[in-house]
Amino acid sequence: MNTARGARGARGTGTAAATAVVLATAGGLLTATTAPASAxxxxxxxxxxxxxxxNTTFSGKPKKTDCDxxxxxxxxxxxxxxxPKDNFGVRWSVTRDFGSxxxxxxSVWGLDGLRVYxxxxxxxxxxxxxxTTVSKSVNLTIPAGKHTLRVDHVNWTGTSKANFSYTPRTAATVDKVKPLVPGGTSVSYDxxxxxxxxxxxxxxxxxxxGYRIYRRFKGGTFPAKPLATATPTATSYTDTTxxxxxxxxxxxxRAYDKAGNTSGSSTDQGATTVDRLAPTVREVRVSGESSLSGVSLSWTSDEWVPDNSLLRSDSPTGPFTVIQSDLNNATTDETAPYGETSYYKVAVTDFAGNTGYSPVVSVTRPLAVPYLTTTENLPEDGGGVHLAWEVSPYAPKEFRVHREEYRVSKATGRDELVDSRVVPCAPKLTDTAYGTRHTYACTDTTVTSTWNGGFYKYWVTSVDARxxxxEPSATHALSYRDRTAPPAVTGFTATATEYGTVLDWEDSPAADIAFYTVRRQTSKDDPIRDTWVGRTEPGTTRFVDTDNxxxxxxHTYFVDAIDTSGNSVYSSFVDIFKMAHATVTEHDLRPxxxxxxxxxxxxxxxxxxxxxxxxxxxxPYFARDGVDVTGYRVDRWNPVTTAYEPLTTDPVTDLTYRDTTATAGTTYFYRVTALRADGTESAPGEVWAAVAPQ
Structure with missing residues (x-):
């Protein structure tokens, strides 16, 4: 806010000159003259x-009148x-417009007398x-409009001092008075x-x-955010937007004060503009290196226009030829030549007939990027991975099929890249049903199975005459497995022993054996009871069935070789006898x-x-009659004496026992009974274990 305290004029500490000095023009120069006392x-x-x-009563004619x-x-x-140096009076007065x-x-302070009106x-x-200096301040409300302030000061004796200020109070909690609505508004349009x-x-x-300026379109409303702001001294704003x-x-x-109060709105002032400038295109985006159809373009105009046209040239300076018209804001140029740089610009025409042009943009389309559409496993015709892709009929006819091979690392358990190459397959044209694209295909027969972990990644590129x-096509990832089963195992024998059935066979000649499986049937004529017994790793050609x-x-035993793609001779109960098999009769060692x-x-x-x-x-055994168990007795069958004989003299009080007298190469039968506190014992629980030699 402004105050009435401004820059000082000349101040004296002694007697001041009583003559008023004014400036006059004399021969083009400024000279000082003394104003007449009566002026x-x-x-x-x-x-x-x-x-x-x-005097101190402000009576009579002033001795001097000036501006301060x-x-x-x-x-x-x-x-x-x-x-005189004492007993004089000075009166200041000002009439000003206080607006709202x-x-x-x-506030006033000084020596001697001071009054404010x-x-x-x-x-x-x-x-x-x-x-001594006296001072006083008073808060009051000055009404809107013009008002007169007057300060009377008298000096009776000694030094004379007079200081006065009038200052607006701008705290939002104090000032609730809105500024006046700005008047005299008008608008002009160039x-x-x-x-x-x-x-x-x-x-x-x-x-x-300051001031806030708002703008609205005809039929609309003024937004909450102003178009612009102006300083308190401004009386105009030029809209360039x-x-x-x-x-x-x-x-x-609208005017606003330092307390945040805002005036009402001034009278709306309208301006009607005319369309004399051509429309412009703010941005043209172009892409074409990965498009099957051609060069794709899109753009944005500053305004909606009824017509957009696309022009093309082989030179940035033209001449340009209209190749498409009556467009919206996007199109595809299917006729863009491969191996060349095409230059484009967009022409936009508005309703007034004004036409503007976008900046020239260019795109180089040296080669067509193939669109990889299918990758399939082929179990027939030698196996392999079949790939097919689409390109423009005008694209180069030479292609490269790229492949990366990933396998699961035993150390980390993650897929790791182990090979990267260009596949030596010869692409063939297989489909020309579409006018804007042809289909090519080839088969990669150099793959190996990824059944135990891993995958392949493929992409295709085209190569021109130079x-x-x-750029690469989209990548396709897939796993691969062959469908050819390894040959049946040979040299298979089954031998009955006192500790189980020993199975032996010759190692398969197939290089991709993953493991062997062993199956068992109780009767050769009863395939329904076929049972999986176990498996061995490659190179291990012996299996001992101790669980029977x-x-x-x-029993009839079968052994089958499984390769790394999961193929084997065995696929169902129907063809189980395609596997190597042998029939054996067990020893009867039961007590x-x-x-x-x-x-x-x-x-x-x-x-x-x-x-x-x-x-x-x-x-733990709990007698059904409520009698406590005092221990357990462990007996082992002795085939020589044909009787169960105790292994310990004293009852076993734990729930486990280790027979350290068992030897490898036979099957042992045991009984465990619970001894009751009343001297009786429970029925025995019978178990057996086969101890095979190492």
């Missing part, structure tokens, strides 16, 4: 009119010629002869430049912070003593061939 003094607001009196930009005085003698008015602070009403009274100038009369508020197309726009201006290679009780039954009926202890036996031991484990 009237006029001071432009907000400068104060100052009057000097040779601010009440800020300090005299130690007579302030003007003709005045509002809260102000009036607003429109003749006294607001501050410090009217006494003092020897057809040559397309600019509109808005003018208004300056507001009179001392706390004015009008759209280039014709239309009617309306403006308004050996330039295109040596009870004298006849001849019958096991008493009842509720036996639930036990299991586990052989440890390396240690030559058998570990027995059982669940």
């Amino acid at each position: 009237a003094t006029t001071c432009a607001s907000p400068v104060f009119t100052r009057q000097f009196f040779a 930009p601010a009440v800020d005085q300090n005299w130690s003698g007579a302030p003007a010629t003709g005045l 008015g509002g809260p102000f602070t009036l 607003l429109d003749g009403s006294r607001k501050i009274d410090l009217w006494k002869n003092v020897s 057809k040559a430049t397309g600019k509109a100038k808005l003018t208004w009369a300056k507001n009179r508020e001392m706390d004015l912070a 009008l759209p280039k197309s014709g239309g009617t726009f309306y403006y308004e201006v 050996g330039r290679e295109s 009780l040596q009870d004298g039954e006849t 001849t003593a019958e096991t008493p009926p009842g509720t036996p202890v639930s036990a299991k036996a586990t052989a440890d061939p390396a240690a030559g031991t058998v570990r027995l484990d059982w669940d």
Whole structure:
């Protein structure tokens, strides 16, 4: 906000000259002359009119009248010629327009007497002869419009001091008065430049912070955000942002003060513009190196236009030829030549007939990028991976099929690149059904199975007559497996032993064997009971079946080789006898003593061939009659004595027992019974374990 305290005029500490000095023109030069004493003094607001009196009652004619930009005085003698050094009076007055008015602070200090008036009403009274500086401030509200401030100062004796200010209070909590609506608004439009100038009369508020200018299109509303802001001293704004197309726009201006209060809107002022400028294209985007159809272009105009045309040349300076018209904002040039650089520009024509052109853009289309469409596994015709891709019929006819091979690393468990190459396959034209694209295909027969982990990645490029290679097509990743089963195993035998059935065979000659599987049937004529027994790794051609009780039954065993693609001779129960097989009758090692009926202890036996031991484990037995168990007895069948014999003298109190007297190469049978506190024992639980030699 402004204050009435401005730059000081000449101030004296002694007697001041009483003659007013003015500037006059003499022969083109500025010279100082003395104004006649009778000349009237006029001071432009907000400068104060100052009057000097040779008394303290302000009576009679002033000894001197001049202009003072601010009440800020300090005299130690007579302030003007003709005045005494004591008992004189000075009066300042100013009439100014306060605009919308509002809260102000009036402040005064000095020596001796001081009085402040607003429109003749006294607001501050410090009217006494003092020897020290006095001061006072008062807050009040000045109404809107013009008002007169007056300051009376008298000096009775000694030094004379007078200082006065009037300052708006700009705190938002204090000032709730809106500025006046700006008046005198008008707008003018310059057809040559397309600019509109808005003018208004300056507001009179001392706390004015500035102006906000708003613009709306005819039929629309003013936005919340202003178009622009202006300083408190501004009285005009030139709008250089009008759209280039014709239309009617309306403006308004609002004043705002330092407390954040905003005036109402000024009267709307309209300006009608004319369309005299050609439309422009802000951006042309072009792509063509990966398109089957041609060069794709799209663009954006500053405004909507009824017609867009595409022009092309083989030179950046032309001449350009219209190749497509009546477009929207995108098109594809299917006739763009391969191996050449094409230059394009877009012509846009508006409703007024104005035509503008975009900047020239270019695209080099040396080669067509193939579009890889299919990759298939072919189990027939030697296997391999079949690939097919599409290109323009005008594209080069030489292609390169690229392949990367990834395998699962045993160290990290992740897919790692192990090979990268160009596949030596000869592409053939297979389909010309589409006018803008032809299909080529080839088969990669150099692949190996990825059934145990890994995959292949393919992409295709084209090569022109100069050996330039295109960008790659999209990549396709796939796994591969062959469908050819390895031959049946030979030299297969099955031998019955006291610890199980020993199976032997010759190693398969196939190089991609992954493992062998062993199956068992209880009867050769009963394939429904075919059972998987186990597997061995490549190079291991012996398997011992220790999980089948040596009870004298006849079994048929089968062995099958599985390759790295999962192929094998065996595929169902129907062709199980395509595998190597042998029939064997087991030894019958079962105890001849019958096991008493009842509720036996639930036990299991586990052989440890390396240690030559058998570990027995059982669940805790609880007598159904409520009698506690004091221990367990472990018996082993002795085929020599044809009886179960105890392995320990004392009962076993744990739930496990290790038979360290078992030897490898036979099958052992055990019984475990629970001993009750009443001296009786439970029915036995019978288990067995085969201990094979190492």
